[in-house]
Amino acid sequence: MSSITASPSHKKKSATTDERVGKKSTLSILLGRPEIGALVGAVALFIFFAIVAPVFLSPASLATVLYGASTIGIMAVGVSLLMIGGEFDLSTGVAVISSALSASLVSWYFGLNVWVGIVVALLVSMLIGFINGIILIKTKLPSFIVTLASFLMLTGLNLGLTRAIGGSVSSPSIANMEGFQSAKAVFASSVNIGGIEVKVTVFIWLAMVLIASWILLRTKVGNWIFAIGGDEKAARAVGVPVVRTKIGLFMAVGFCGWVLGMHNLFAFDSVQSGEGIGNEFLYIIAAVIGGCLLTGGYGSAIGGAIGAFIFGMANKGIVYAEWNPDWFKFFLGLMLLLATVVNIVVKKRAESSK
Amino acid sequence: MKTRKNKKTEELLEKLEPKTSDNLLTFKGVGKHYGSIIALRDVDMVVDPGKVTCVLGDNGAGKSTLIKIIAGLHQHDEGEFMLHGSAIKLKSPRVALDAGIAAVYQDLAVVPLMPIWRNFFLGSELTTGVGPFKKLDVQKMKDITKQELSDMGIDLRDVEQPIGQLSGGERQCVAIARAVYFGAKVLILDEPTAALGVKQSGVVLRYILQARDRGLGVIFITHNPHHAYPVGDSFLLLKRGRSIGYYSKSEITVGELTAQMAGGAELAELAHELEQLGGHDEELSEAEAGATSQTTA
Numbered sequence: 163m164s165s166i167t168a169s170p171s172h173k174k175k176s177a178t179t180d181e182r183v184g185k186k187s188t189l190s191i192l193l194g195r196p197e198i199g200a201l202v203g204a205v206a207l208f209i210f211f212a213i214v215a216p217v218f219l220s221p222a223s224l225a226t227v228l229y230g231a232s233t234i235g236i237m238a239v240g241v242s243l244l245m246i247g248g249e250f251d252l253s254t255g256v257a258v259i260s261s262a263l264s265a266s267l268v269s270w271y272f273g274l275n276v277w278v279g280i281v282v283a284l285l286v287s288m289l290i291g292f293i294n295g296i297i298l299i300k301t302k303l304p305s306f307i308v309t310l311a312s313f314l315m316l317t318g319l320n321l322g323l324t325r326a327i328g329g330s331v332s333s334p335s336i337a338n339m340e341g342f343q344s345a346k347a348v349f350a351s352s353v354n355i356g357g358i359e360v361k362v363t364v365f366i367w368l369a370m371v372l373i374a375s376w377i378l379l380r381t382k383v384g385n386w387i388f389a390i391g392g393d394e395k396a397a398r399a400v401g402v403p404v405v406r407t408k409i410g411l412f413m414a415v416g417f418c419g420w421v422l423g424m425h426n427l428f429a430f431d432s433v434q435s436g437e438g439i440g441n442e443f444l445y446i447i448a449a450v451i452g453g454c455l456l457t458g459g460y461g462s463a464i465g466g467a468i469g470a471f472i473f474g475m476a477n478k479g480i481v482y483a484e485w486n487p488d489w490f491k492f493f494l495g496l497m498l499l500l501a502t503v504v505n506i507v508v509k510k511r512a513e514s515s516k
Numbered sequence: 517m518k519t520r521k522n523k524k525t526e527e528l529l530e531k532l533e534p535k536t537s538d539n540l541l542t543f544k545g546v547g548k549h550y551g552s553i554i555a556l557r558d559v560d561m562v563v564d565p566g567k568v569t570c571v572l573g574d575n576g577a578g579k580s581t582l583i584k585i586i587a588g589l590h591q592h593d594e595g596e597f598m599l600h601g602s603a604i605k606l607k608s609p610r611v612a613l614d615a616g617i618a619a620v621y622q623d624l625a626v627v628p629l630m631p632i633w634r635n636f637f638l639g640s641e642l643t644t645g646v647g648p649f650k651k652l653d654v655q656k657m658k659d660i661t662k663q664e665l666s667d668m669g670i671d672l673r674d675v676e677q678p679i680g681q682l683s684g685g686e687r688q689c690v691a692i693a694r695a696v697y698f699g700a701k702v703l704i705l706d707e708p709t710a711a712l713g714v715k716q717s718g719v720v721l722r723y724i725l726q727a728r729d730r731g732l733g734v735i736f737i738t739h740n741p742h743h744a745y746p747v748g749d750s751f752l753l754l755k756r757g758r759s760i761g762y763y764s765k766s767e768i769t770v771g772e773l774t775a776q777m778a779g780g781a782e783l784a785e786l787a788h789e790l791e792q793l794g795g796h797d798e799e800l801s802e803a804e805a806g807a808t809s810q811t812t813a
């Protein structure tokens with residue numbers, strides 16, 4: 163877990179050093195990390211595609227792979243934190259679309275600057291997270307049931323409200339509305355790096371991973387997230403604000419959904435109201451491949467990012483290798499299985515033995 | 517039988533009455549039910565600083581219920597629970613902790629996969645910096661954890677290791693050291709020795725005494741009178757949710773305590789059965805002795 167990383171402030175000799183602890187080798191420190199399985203898998207997959215499809219190594223291809231990874235990875239950040247906190251969310255896929263629809267329908271219907279719609283969408287996303295969290299706390303039902311219910315309800319709302327307001331299955335175009343260009347620049351532009359166009363979502367994604375890692379390893383809240391996922395009762399008994407932390411996690415997932423929703427909207431100018439279904443599993447898969455335990459209390463934000471990167475590589479790598487993309491899902495399933503087995507081994511190592 | 521006990525309790529409470537405000541905790545006729553199940557009724561008890569109050573009883577006697585009331589996990593429905601002489605109801609463990617009441621639970625309030633130092637400071641983390649850049653003071657927390665544990669005589673190799681790797685006794689000790697460090701005035705231990713071997717139990721008992729010597733009021737819950745008697749100053753006996761006796765150490769011997777716990781009537785019955793069977797002289801005299809000491813206690 164977190165702690166196994168040696169912090170840089172270790173230089174001064176402290177009370178924590180003890181002659182009975184053999185200096186841990188870098189290797190054994192690495193082997194104790196939750197994301198080690200994913201890292202090995204990512205490197206293997208990278209080498210594999212580099213061999214079977216040399217075009218994979220071109221900077222442009224890498225930028226494409228990173229873009230694919232970022233669209234999963236942005237959500238995987240929140241989903242990983244939530245999973246470490248012991249819960250998961252099946253409504254994320256459609257909640258992304260709900261957010262995008264809120265922004266576009268509100269600004270189109272009222273003829274407002276799209277930034278107003280963007281703010282409304284943020285509130286909607288956070289509210290969805292809050293409601294998921296509060297229902298979970300109040301009913302004490304498992305998150306599987308609670309978020310399955312909100313998945314179904316949001317699916318219905320997305321379709322129903324879009325048709326009722328815009329009169330079609332897709333939201334009306336907002337391309338000519340005020341604020342569209344600036345919003346597109348923020349959520350769906352590209353950055354030119356050495357002649358290669360890299361999508362802005364890649365940078366947003368990396369920034370979010372860094373912030374999430376910081377929160378997880380270096381703040382009180384991070385400590386609480388691990389604790390409520392590891393043993394909720396114990397956490398409550400020592401005074402951890404379990405309810406606040408859990409609801410906060412669902413709202414963080416909502417925030418990630420907003421970021422991705424805004425990208426989806428401004429990458430084009432309208433949203434298909436039936437989209438998003440099934441994507442929730444991709445985010446969960448990225449988190450699990452990245453070493454987050456389904457049972458909670460163990461994992462990392464970096465792991466979720468590596469999981470998303472694996473997803474991006476497999477997704478695009480198959481295309482570069484000129485294989486039939488039908489095989490992609492098979493790949494994904496196999497990887498998930500392997501990753502879960504590796505996770506169990508890593509967790510056992512962390513729990514017992516030295 | 518019932519009147520005798522009530523009288524005894526009254527006497528004890530009377531003795532303690534004049535200095536009620538010096539008592540850390542006072543229980544008067546406290547009761548608690550879960551729906552229609554009466555888990556606890558009519559319990560009187562006093563906890564003093566620098567003293568160990570033992571709560572004894574069989575499984576299901578209501579011991580855990582009692583401490584959950586003190587620790588703020590549940591609230592009592594009847595009677596009075598007083599802290600420093602004023603009646604209170606603790607709404608949450610956080611409130612109890614802030615009032616100086618720390619509990620170490622049977623099912624251990626630690627998160628196994630988290631490092632020892634993170635567990636030690638869980639819920640009361642130290643931070644440096646301000647605003648959004650406020651971060652955990654990792655090095656300081658590690659140093660304090662190591663120091664506090666070694667002050668308690670617990671010599672751990674590495675505070676980075678997940679607490680799940682420690683033995684049951686060591687985990688209890690970390691939890692006790694944590695309570696002491698965070699300035700607990702009342703330390704509650706729910707069956708800390710139940711799952712431990714003889715040697716480990718001895719170690720935990722030693723930490724109970726250390727906590728007592730530092731001036732904490734310790735509530736030690738156990739079903740083993742041989743663990744309770746050597747460290748205890750007063751003894752509350754629970755049976756099926758009722759108090760069946762409250763004694764100070766001078767009033768009772770370890771044999772009487774055992775007999776009380778086993779229940780005089782049951783022992784008398786056992787003696788009777790053994791007598792009828794014949795040929796178990798030694799066991800018979802033991803059971804009889806137990807039954808007698810019960811009635812004379």
Ligand SMILES: Nc1ncnc2c1ncn2[C@@H]1O[C@H](COP(=O)(O)OP(=O)(O)O)[C@@H](O)[C@H]1O
Binds near residue numbers: 575576578
């Ligand atoms: N949360 C609860 N809901 C319903 N009944 C409970 C609950 N907790 C304890 N009980 C019941 O209350 C009684 C006392 O339990 P407990 O205090 O755990 O006893 P002990 O710790 O002495 O073994 C038991 O009969 C138990 O079944």
Ligand SMILES: [Mg+2]
Binds near residue numbers: 579622
């Ligand atoms: Mg119990």
